[in-house]
Amino acid sequence: MKLALILNAIVPTIGGVLIRGEKGTGKSTAVRALARLLPEHDVVEGCHFGCDPSDREALCADCRERLRAGAMLPHHKRRMRVVELPINASEDRVVGTIDLEAALRTGTRRFEPGVLAEANRNILYVDEVNLLDDHLVDVLLDAAAMGVNVIEREGVSFSHPSRFILVGTMNPEEGELRPQLLDRFGLCVDVEGIRDPDERVLIAERDAAFQRGDHEFANEFAAADSNLSRALAEAIGRVKDVRVTAGHTRLISSICVEAEVLGHRADVVIDHAARALAAYRRHGSPSREDIYDAATLALAHRARQPVRRDADDQTTPEHGEEQEGSQQSDPEGGQPQASESESATEATSEESASSSETGQQSAGADTGVTAGASSGQESAPEALQTFNLRRIDLPRQRRVRKQGGKRAASQTPDRRGRYVRAEPKEKVSDLAIDATVRAAAPMQRERGRRHGERLMLERQDLRQKVRERKVGNLIVFVVDASASMDAEQRMAATKGAILSLLQDAYVRRDRVAVVIFKNRTAEVVMRPTSSVSLARRRLERLSVGGTTPLTHGLMAGYKVVKTELLRDPTIRPLLVLISDGRGNISMFKEEPLVEAQKVAALIEAEEIDALVIDSARDYSHLPSVQHLARVAPMYQTYAINACADLADRMGAHYYGLYDLSRDEIATAVERELGRGR
Template sequence: IRQIPLVELPIGATEDRVVGTIDIERAIKTGERHFEPGLLAAANRGILYIDEVNLLDDHLVDILLDAAAMGVNYVEREGISFSHPAQFILVGTMNPEEGELRPQLLDRFGLAVDIKGIPEQEAREEVVKRRIAFEKDPLSFITAWEGEQKRVRKQIEEAKKLLPKVHLGEEMLKLITQICIDFAVDGHRADIVMHKTAATLAAYDGRIEVNKMDVKEAAELALLHRRRRQPFEKPQLNQDQLEKSIQKWQRNKSSQEQNQEKALDKENQPQEKQKEKPDTSPNNSSGDSSPGKNSDDSPDEEEKSGKEQVFPAELPYQVKRIAAPVSDQVFRSQTGRRSKSRTNSKTGRYVDSLIPRGKITDLAFDATLRAAAPFQVGRKKESSSQNALIIKKYDLREKVREKKIGNLIMFILDASGSMAAEERMVATKEAVLSLLLDAYQRRDQVGMVVFRGEKAELVLPFTNSVELAQKQLSELPTGGRTPLAHGLKLGLDTVKKHLRKDKYAVPLLVLVSDGRANVSFDDDDPVEEAKKVAREIKAANIKSIAIDTEQGFITFGLVRQICSELGGIYLRLEELKSGPIVSAVQKSLGYREKNEMVDEDGKRN
């Protein structure tokens, strides 16, 4: 039996460690370029394990996707062109509350298991007993369970021998495809994985024919992470929906069998009896009760579904990626998953090199070689060293790395009486919750100011907690007057306070209001006071979006005026749905100083 290698990929691993790099020691001693393999080479024909895989940097995810798709790791760097096999089983663990995996990588995982706590007291006691026994005497514990290990190992070996003989019939294949269709699974990888998994389960059970229980168990493993779900909804498989899919397949199968039997009986009937009842078949066909019941049930279910959708607490939607490009040369230590910035850590992608200004912590060997190469002839004449390469201190170069950081987003919401219209607040909450969810998954800091009555209130200091944000929004009351200037001022002060702690954060302010300010600071014009604060926000170089909730034939256009003072992007309430508001945030965060639109990678659009 071949020993399967198990290689762990830490989430803080560098790109060099994952794909491999040049052997520095050999290069200095012999002058030869020799490739030193990385973790992907070590995991070939083995298992690559990643703990907290959803926190893995995106540039490492791209490397894994390429290797997983082609089964080969191609390295083109530091003057080396090299490729090697990289066929591995990818195993990962994660906490979904800390953010989701990219869909491309998520689909690469064939199966998924939802780990839950054990509710049975006896079982929990047994877990504790076994753990304590292992800690007291590991060797004795392993010996005690050696027999069970051998039994399982033997069962697996026999299943591997039996697997080529396992047959999955046409009906089981129809069941697999029916389940995938009912669960609205994208692509066909789920169907293929379920096919292979069901056959494997049958072989492990010592059978050569796949049954519907094998398909059901395979679906529970293959569809858990592939089914479409709403944000804030925990990853779990709907067992009722799975049972309905199996029952639907069973009904179709029974119906086909009955039709085949009827056709066979009809062929066996004498022609004279068929002539006596010429109109029976059409009448029976049109009067079949099963299709009638199905058609009657369908509208009822849709009607019930429609009633549930009228409730105001609608779930948010997934939003497209938004990113604030960082064009400065500042080295940041923050973490996140949105905007790219230079970093002083070793976990980012190597993008450039520079002359070090102090102690070197991350040597750029390729750049150092290029700096030293022109002087080698003269140095060898002056030195007695036998090294193939002579490097001076002033040849040394340090790596410049790039990684993603989070952004700072402040929502300023109007909760006055003019916002009491149900449709307005539902749309507002829906859009804000959607962006909050995206911000949480991208490691953004998000805050919220609400103004109504006579004052503004910071209901959500800058945080990553989606649950807290959802709670605050769902319980948000409406009514009273509109202290707009108070809301803008509190939002500005909160952002400034945060910027004093983290001066390199990238802030964005989102105002949602009708602009009809009627509460002032010092008995001045409330609207003019709001415009004055808006000019302060613009002067602080804080990007903004203003969403106008004003409706009707007669409008004052106050939000547009305030937005003009903010120097931000203006949207009307009708444009509040996901597409417009998300694209507006993208546009606001994507503007450079010269108003050039850029995408997430910093490319011009």
């Protein structure tokens, strides 16, 4: 993480860094510490964008106008700062906005700067970047790549410089970025919490000393900070002199081809990162180690095959050039050569661990489990292959929704979507010029407008655009993982159905959660997410065995839905129960079947759409089963179809897993999502 941040500080055109990992691992602390170490730079006084007075090509429109008028550009020194993007930021807050009312009334362009204006020549820190709307992430990455932010509103345009170091953080368990957006980040690192108790104690002690303002603690690291700051300043000035030869570029391309990287962005990023690393390590030309360290960071999120450093000698840079690049002199204080090698090694091990978890995890990953449901042991059946689903489209809804998707047409509160009509509004954020002109035209004579004059507008003339776009849904799978699901490969069929629906949900921008219940409890194994890879990993590790706490599972699914509705009341939840309906563990000290029926009635009362898929074959109608229920009261529950009964109490549609073809599973979800209440 430290190395990736340093390289972006030296060469911002690398394209930023994405830091993936669990919360509380010092991601934001490292970013803020970097800002304090970077050298000061000149900024034009009074400029909204902090323009560089020595870079005439990157000046904003106001600074250029001042130069054309013959005025000087007074400037002063300023340190870089960290500009944070709020997770709930609107598009106007990010890119800025043009005052269209002033443009229509007076013909002048009035720009209100946004976050991208503040971030120019600074560090833009985006926490939980995976939770931002995709179009906002796209805007950020476009500005980072082009160095310019362009705002266009109804034919009125404005542009300003926006060159910044982009740092994004995310927790993969909360959902992943789409591959096209993920690829736009130059570098990527995975961080994990420290498991060693002694090191954790040391971290806590250092944090306590820092919070106290302990001078001895600050002085202990002052020299290291000073050396690192000086090394960064020297590297920024030296990077333009780093020489990259044809042998270096061929090695970079060979690494990318061997890693089966898609596209060519990785080659460019590694080239820039290798230059920055060579400058930082005081190399006249990148060494083989520099290139592989840069490749490790640039391919962590792009490589489909692991990066191997033990390549043959034919892929190394030309001999003379490598010798020149390997001549080095360590920065003062013995820093940073050793520490960065360790960082690269850590990044490699983290990448390998992540790769093994995502790609090599087998269905039987739970060690020590064997088949044998009747004995109380657990087994992990193989998941079926996924299959293609027919298109699922939902009827249009008039409610305004925050979340995007591709499932059903619905009104949207931002500027995305198709303009369908206009309406008057007290505060207009998305002006409908055509409707505004039509509203103002009949009043021009009364307002005294003469021929050739500008249109005379009043606030009541302004009209807001109403837009519609496709929206997604929240699908909560409540899955029975008890011993009975091990029979007839029920769990394998269930996994295949869920994975197929998950892939369709990813395409449609749906969010999916998975709840499993077995033994004596239920567990939310996957919080609402749009990450198919995360869901696949969780399902592959899912084992079966034990008793059936059906009530626990229904309550857990119900709570997930209610929690998400509290966060966003506009979402469309669907609860999908996959079970044989034979609950045998009590939650409220009542008969398990009666408890499950009460929870089903609660779900119906809350108007939560539901779908029940019976994982068992229905034998309740057979004469032998009916006779057994009459002579043995303990088997009376087997004389009814428990899943059909629960579906009826939930107001849900009932389907049998073995009666449904693969296409019919998609049709079942389509019908349920399309139901209106």
